[in-house]
Amino acid sequence: MSSLGSPDRPLRVAIVGAGPSGFFAAGALLKAKEMTISVDLFDKLPTPFGLVRFGVAPDHPSIRKVLKAFDVTANGPNFRFFGNVAFGDDVTLEELRRHYDQVLLTTGAASDRKLGIDGEDLPGSYSATEFVSWYNGHPDFADRTFDLSVRDVVVVGVGNVAMDVARILAKSPDELVGTDIAQHALDALKASKVENITILSRRGPAQAKFTNPEVKExxxxxxxxxxxxxxxxxxxxISAASLDESKTTRRNVEILKEFSERGAGNKARKVHFRFLYSPVELLGDGAVRQVKIVRNVLEDTDGTLDAVPTDVFETLDCGLILRSVGYKGVALPDVPYNARKGTIPNSEGRVHDNDGVAVAGLYVAGWAKRGPSGVIGTNKTCAVETVNHMLADAVLACAAPNPAPTGIVELLQAKGVRFVSYQDWQKLDAHELAxxxxxxxxxxxxxxxxxMLALL
Structure with a gap:
């Protein structure tokens, strides 16, 4: 019998989630010199790349350069892509464990955090994730409608996602037509009547999470x-002192100061940055019409500046509000889940249950592992950490009972699952480009x- 990890019996790994973490992990596994590994990467959509395709702003294409590396991984030996396969519905964890020696979950943080205020469920109130997915052409959001006939839009949050949605709303059609923004979104934005976009930050400019290029734009x-x-x-x-500690923070404040010195300007749209304000209630009869906000002050709590509400309130007109205040993972079938953190409990990528008992052969990487932090490249370091543990554990792995590469194909075919290969994706890619x-x-x-399936 061939040993596990030999050319005759490769270590078989299933990765669930074909976003950056999944591809970074696949690349690291396939580069391992100490053993032969085969990787099958699953995703619920027919298209790979996750947030690189559906999360990166269309007017920032340089961020997608990482796709070249992912394409090299996907076209290499011992790699297969199974798109249009939903974990839990089309294939279960138990089934994957029958066919693979190790299972790695890179499912991201698919849910957003809510504001938790009255009126939040009124029509016109959405997560920034929904809006981003809509303008990037995600199939689950392509049919959404956002009322862009309104004059006033509020964006809650000052991270890079908040900056993306505010910028897309502020841009002219001519600035967007040269991007790969979804056609339905471009058509809607061409007809936009939006004049005022107000960005609310609960803390001050020195605590803003956006980067220099994002705000400068x-x-x-x-x-x-x-x-x-x-x-x-x-x-x-304390905020003033932070300018000496962080070059990014200092430059952010400098850019904002430059904006303040310009005055209001004479362009048709305005992007208002409002610091030290939080929404406390959405108002409207049948749809959002206004947002009530409260002025905050910063209080020092053991060196951390917390936003504390005052008794000063203001009401802003608002026909559309987009919140970007954080993300969390969702519970997966038969997989441990930490509801408070919104992550899969783990120790450096090794999954354990909520009592700390390790789940042999099950691993996690990316946002599902550590929460929604960092940029795309951060996921590489995170994935490599998990992969190193997978390699170390391989000698102790319980060999899958049915490791033949044909096994998973036969299972999916028997279930009537129409899976999409990487070669199929390349056909779709060529069609979109043409x-x-x-x-x-x-x-x-x-x-x-x-x-997509009709073209294959």
Whole structure:
């Protein structure tokens, strides 16, 4: 009998989730020199790449350069992609464990955190994730409608996702037509009547999570001016000290100061940055019409500045509100889950139950492992940490009872699952690029699973 990890009996690994973490992990596994490994990567959508395809802003294509490395991994030996296979519905954890020696979960953080205020469920109130998925052509969100006939939009949060949605709303059609933004979103944005976009930050400018390029870009838009009140840039002593500790923070505040010195400008749209404000209630009869906000002050709690509400309130007109205040994972069938953290409990990627008992052969990486933090590249370090433990554990792995590569194919076929290979994806990719070229755009995304499968 061949030993596990030999050329005759490779270590068989299933990865669930074909986003950056899944691909980084696959690449690290396949580069392992100490053993032969085969990787099968599963995703519920026919398209790979997860947030690189559906989360990265269409006007920031340089971030997608990582796809070249993912493509090299996918076209290498001992790798297979199984798209259009939903974990839990089309294939269960038990079934994967019958066919693979190890299972790695890289399912991300698919749910968003809510504001927890009255009126949040009114029509016109959405997560930024929904809006991002809509304009990026995610099949689950392509049919959504967002009322862009309104004059006033509020974005809650000052992370890079909040910056993305505010910027897309502020841009002119001419600035977007050269991107791969979904056609339905481009058409809707062409008809937009939005004039005011207000970004709310519960803390001050020195605590903002956006990066320098993200905020600087608001000063370079064709039809929108950034508006900042100089009074909002007055810093408490701890915030002022943080400028010396962080070059990014210092530059953020400098950029905002430059905006404040410009004045309101004469462009058709305005992007208002409001610091030290939190929404406390959404108001409206049948739909959002206004948002009540409270002025905060920063209080020092053991060196951490917390936003504490005052008794000063204000009401803003608002026909659309997009929240971007955090994300969390969702519970997966038969997989341990920490509801408080929104993650899969683990020790450096080795999954354990909520009592700390290890689940042999089950691993996690990415946001499902550590929570929604960092940028795309952060997931590489995270994935490699998990992979190193997988390699160390391989000598102790319980060999799968049915490791033949044909086994999972036969199982899915018997269930009537129409899975999509990486070669199938390449056909879809070529189609999108060709359609885009014909339309004078870089790509025209397919936005329904049915349309994708019909082309294969």
């Amino acid at each position: 608001f000063g370079e838009l064709a039809i929108a001016d950034p508006v900042v009140d100089a009074a909002d840039l007055e810093l408490d002593p 359609q885009g070229e014909a339309a004078g755009r870089p790509r025209l995304k397919l936005t329904s699973v049915e349309a």
